[in-house]
Amino acid sequence: xxxxxxxxxxxxxxxxxxxxxxxxxxxxxxxxxxxxxxxxxxxxxxxxxxxxxxxxxxxxxxxxxxxxxxxxxxxxxxxxxxxxxxxxxxxxxxxxxxxxxxxxxxxxxxxxxxxxxxxxxxxxxxxxxxxxxxxxxxxxxxxxxxxxxxxxxxxxxxxxxxxxxxxxxxxxxxxxxxxxxxxxxxxxxxxxxxxxxxxxxxxxxxxxxxxxxxxxxxxxxxxxxxxxxxxxxxxxxxxxx
Amino acid sequence: xxxxxxxxxxxxxxxxxxxxxxxxxxxxxxxxxxxxxxxxxxxxxxxxxxxxxxxxxxxxxxxxxxxxxxxxxxxxxxxxxxxxxxxxxxxxxxxxxxxxxxxxxxxxxxxxxxxxxxxxxxxxxxxxxxxxxxxxxxxxxxxxxxxxxxxxxxxxxxxxxxxxxxxxxxxxxxxxxxxxxxxxxxxxxxxxxxxxxxxxxxxxxxxxxxxxxxxxxxxxxxxxxxxxxxxxxxxxxxxxxxxxxxxxxxxxxxxxxxxxxxxxxxxxxxxxxxxxxxxxxxxxxxxxxxxxxxxxxxxxxxxxxxxxxx
Numbered sequence: 001x002x003x004x005x006x007x008x009x010x011x012x013x014x015x016x017x018x019x020x021x022x023x024x025x026x027x028x029x030x031x032x033x034x035x036x037x038x039x040x041x042x043x044x045x046x047x048x049x050x051x052x053x054x055x056x057x058x059x060x061x062x063x064x065x066x067x068x069x070x071x072x073x074x075x076x077x078x079x080x081x082x083x084x085x086x087x088x089x090x091x092x093x094x095x096x097x098x099x100x101x102x103x104x105x106x107x108x109x110x111x112x113x114x115x116x117x118x119x120x121x122x123x124x125x126x127x128x129x130x131x132x133x134x135x136x137x138x139x140x141x142x143x144x145x146x147x148x149x150x151x152x153x154x155x156x157x158x159x160x161x162x163x164x165x166x167x168x169x170x171x172x173x174x175x176x177x178x179x180x181x182x183x184x185x186x187x188x189x190x191x192x193x194x195x196x197x198x199x200x201x202x203x204x205x206x207x208x209x210x211x212x213x214x215x216x217x218x219x220x221x222x223x224x225x226x227x228x229x230x231x232x233x234x235x236x237x238x239x240x241x
Numbered sequence: 242x243x244x245x246x247x248x249x250x251x252x253x254x255x256x257x258x259x260x261x262x263x264x265x266x267x268x269x270x271x272x273x274x275x276x277x278x279x280x281x282x283x284x285x286x287x288x289x290x291x292x293x294x295x296x297x298x299x300x301x302x303x304x305x306x307x308x309x310x311x312x313x314x315x316x317x318x319x320x321x322x323x324x325x326x327x328x329x330x331x332x333x334x335x336x337x338x339x340x341x342x343x344x345x346x347x348x349x350x351x352x353x354x355x356x357x358x359x360x361x362x363x364x365x366x367x368x369x370x371x372x373x374x375x376x377x378x379x380x381x382x383x384x385x386x387x388x389x390x391x392x393x394x395x396x397x398x399x400x401x402x403x404x405x406x407x408x409x410x411x412x413x414x415x416x417x418x419x420x421x422x423x424x425x426x427x428x429x430x431x432x433x434x435x436x437x438x439x440x441x442x443x444x445x446x447x448x449x450x451x452x453x454x455x456x457x458x459x460x461x462x463x464x465x466x467x468x469x470x471x472x473x474x475x476x477x478x479x480x481x482x483x484x485x486x487x488x489x490x491x492x493x494x495x496x497x498x499x500x501x502x503x504x505x506x507x508x509x510x511x512x513x514x515x516x517x518x519x520x521x522x523x524x525x526x527x528x529x530x531x532x533x534x535x536x537x538x539x540x541x542x543x544x545x546x547x548x549x550x551x
């Protein structure tokens with residue numbers, strides 16, 4: 001299994017997927033920098049990170065970036081006709097799909113951490129240029145808890161996206177899933193409706209805004225693991241062309 | 242033990258049988274040419290042999306291992322590429338090989354060994370996306386040889402190659418059984434190409450394996466003489482009426498099949514019959530039997546058999 005994981009990481013080297021995973025998290029940092037340059041008073045670090053950067057990331061950017069990232073990961077195999085080669089090797093099929101899921105989940109975690117890093121850099125630079133350096137200290141404990149809950153809660157949407165990206169040869173299907181899910185999440189955010197609180201794309205938003213985010217994180221995490229098991233079983237039986 | 246053995250191998254798509262009761266017998270240590278026109282079922286059969294598709298019926302045994310019961314043991318004996326060279330264009334040639342090497346748990350030196358065989362040690366440092374089609378095919382061939390499998394399955398390995406590439410690939414494939422100490426199973430729609438590299442052949446048509454044997458045996462069964470005459474239909478009919486095996490090929494040529502040991506006498510006899518009947522015979526040329534002839538003869542026999550059955 002270690003070898004399969006190493007191979008999956010190796011495949012990302014020099015790929016568009018890796019480029020996306022590094023560049024996309026810079027966008028909230030850029031927005032934070034622009035915001036700090038134009039503001040007329042210094043904000044708190046906590047409000048920048050948990051009130052501005054993470055909501056933008058979790059509501060809109062995370063699902064869109066995950067959709068694009070998983071699509072590119074799937075297309076690495078489809079464009080190279082890699083399935084024919086991989087599935088004809090004397091390796092248990094479930095290992096191949098599980099390794100892809102582990103790498104994609106790790107990449108989405110890394111992207112979220114990069115978002116915070118870029119946001120810190122962007123806000124620091126923006127504050128220095130605009131003359132309003134952010135106040136207070138970085139809320140490490142709150143950030144760590146929020147990020148952990150966010151990662152757990154987004155597991156389900158990451159697995160659904162990966163499943164669509166690996167199951168279908170066309171890149172259209174995973175993008176449609178991602179865009180559709182994100183639009184629903186945005187509609188829910190704008191209308192403040194409660195009916196769709198358990199929709200996978202809405203869970204990250206609920207984790208950031210609900211008084212008790214733990215049930216949403218548990219639902220996304222456990223639901224994601226169940227879906228992961230179903231995905232691995234399904235793909236192991238699927239005939240790839 | 243056979244390198245590949247199938248029994249009643251059958252695959253259906255949407256009610257259409259694309260591989261129909263195929264019984265392959267591929268001996269160990271040979272180059273086996275798997276022939277047939279596009280759409281005959283060759284690639285589907287290859288995908289079945291590799292476990293990439295599930296058969297609707299039948300058994301597959303690779304180097305003595307049942308593919309369904311012991312998939313990993315069976316595939317451990319096999320190196321393959323299907324349809325086109327599957328490479329990750331954003332990685333170097335060496336990185337492409339390294340991926341498979343790691344998955345198979347082989348030592349790093351294995352990469353240099355296979356690159357040496359396909360003469361790509363220097364080129365392997367470049368990204369695969371920059372390779373010509375011939376280089377991609379050679380690198381994919383190198384990848385199939387990682388771990389020294391006992392059986393190589395190559396699907397249309399000369400597809401899209403220029404003449405130099407075809408010659409290079411032909412030489413490589415011909416040398417492979419000695420190099421890997423095993424069997425090479427090559428699918429192709431190019432009969433002349435396979436005739437030059439294979440010592441066994443099987444021919445597919447409409448999902449059925451219509452013939453398979455040693456090429457030496459397939460090409461036996463009588464020499465053919467091509468005779469150029471003015472009225473081919475009538476001339477061939479006259480020869481057949483006199484007990485000879487003759488049929489028109491086009492509006493100028495008839496083929497007369499002769500016994501190997503009576504070629505000269507039977508050619509002279511055919512010529513005499515035609516001349517005495519006032520046909521104008523302008524050329525008599527012995528024609529070496531090719532796999533193309535075998536293919537057409539087998540198809541003709543299959544068609545006449547179907548007509549009789551009907």
